[in-house]
Amino acid sequence: MFRTRLSFIRYFELENNIMKKTNWQILIILVFMMAACSFIGQAQVIPAVTPSQLMPLPEDLRDIRYCEILVVNRTLATFEIDVYNTIGSSDCPSEVWNQIDTEALAKTYNAFTVETNGPRYWVINAVTGTGETAAGKIVDLDGLEMKLIAEIEMKVWDALSKDSFYKEKEVQRSNTWTFYAGNMVYELINPEGDVYRMQSYAQIVDPALTIEDLASLGERLDLAEGWTYQPRLLEHDSELEADGLAYMIQDEFRNSYMKVIP
Numbered sequence: 428m429f430r431t432r433l434s435f436i437r438y439f440e441l442e443n444n445i446m447k448k449t450n451w452q453i454l455i456i457l458v459f460m461m462a463a464c465s466f467i468g469q470a471q472v473i474p475a476v477t478p479s480q481l482m483p484l485p486e487d488l489r490d491i492r493y494c495e496i497l498v499v500n501r502t503l504a505t506f507e508i509d510v511y512n513t514i515g516s517s518d519c520p521s522e523v524w525n526q527i528d529t530e531a532l533a534k535t536y537n538a539f540t541v542e543t544n545g546p547r548y549w550v551i552n553a554v555t556g557t558g559e560t561a562a563g564k565i566v567d568l569d570g571l572e573m574k575l576i577a578e579i580e581m582k583v584w585d586a587l588s589k590d591s592f593y594k595e596k597e598v599q600r601s602n603t604w605t606f607y608a609g610n611m612v613y614e615l616i617n618p619e620g621d622v623y624r625m626q627s628y629a630q631i632v633d634p635a636l637t638i639e640d641l642a643s644l645g646e647r648l649d650l651a652e653g654w655t656y657q658p659r660l661l662e663h664d665s666e667l668e669a670d671g672l673a674y675m676i677q678d679e680f681r682n683s684y685m686k687v688i689p
Contacts (some may be wrong), residue, residue: 618653
């Protein structure tokens with residue numbers, strides 16, 4: 428059976444070149460891409476395992492390392508993305524993380540693609556999961572036990588939109604992030620005044636990025652007109668709650684921010 432798995436990250440990177448084409452060229456490219464990846468069979472369910480890798484959550488999660496694996500399937504024009512996270516299992520040891528074979532995982536589970544997302548580090552202090560997020564199954568992906576914590580749906584044309592960074596995306600999850608008073612928070616503010624607070628920073632684009640660098644990160648961001656980056660010290664404990672749905676953006680360093688709902 429003919430099967431094409433285009434890297435999901437690469438799929439996003441195509442956008443700048445595609446958007447420079449004329450309308451008819453865009454149409455031809457989209458039709459070709461849709462056809463090229465239409466012959467993927469039924470995705471296989473990743474089986475749950477009995478947890479054997481346990482790392483009790485510390486009292487303070489701030490600057491604790493973790494990793495994610497995104498299992499991407501496609502139904503017609505919709506990407507369906509399951510997000511697996513090492514939280515509660517391990518701190519994503521490098522010797523295991525570096526040997527993850529995403530192509531083999533995609534083949535095993537007949538996924539459109541499998542992508543790694545990490546290493547990442549929490550900027551939150553504590554987390555409380557509820558509903559399906561708290562009950563997420565534990566799976567073994569190439570020797571790394573991970574928990575299903577979120578689901579994302581995305582249309583193909585959204586993946587090809589003009590701007591992928593700083594563009595709001597919906598994530599299905601139910602949990603509460605807690606930020607303790609006396610800690611720095613790092614926020615992006617769009618021209619409409621919406622505030623997005625960093626939940627984690629990544630060492631994907633810049634492997635040397637540390638939490639100490641975040642206060643001056645705004646100097647390195649290529650912010651669009653009207654956007655601002657605001658580091659500030661919290662005077663009181665603060666919570667961000669997702670009751671089934673969270674609104675997320677990423678900057679060009681792949682740091683993740685959640686929308687603050689008043």
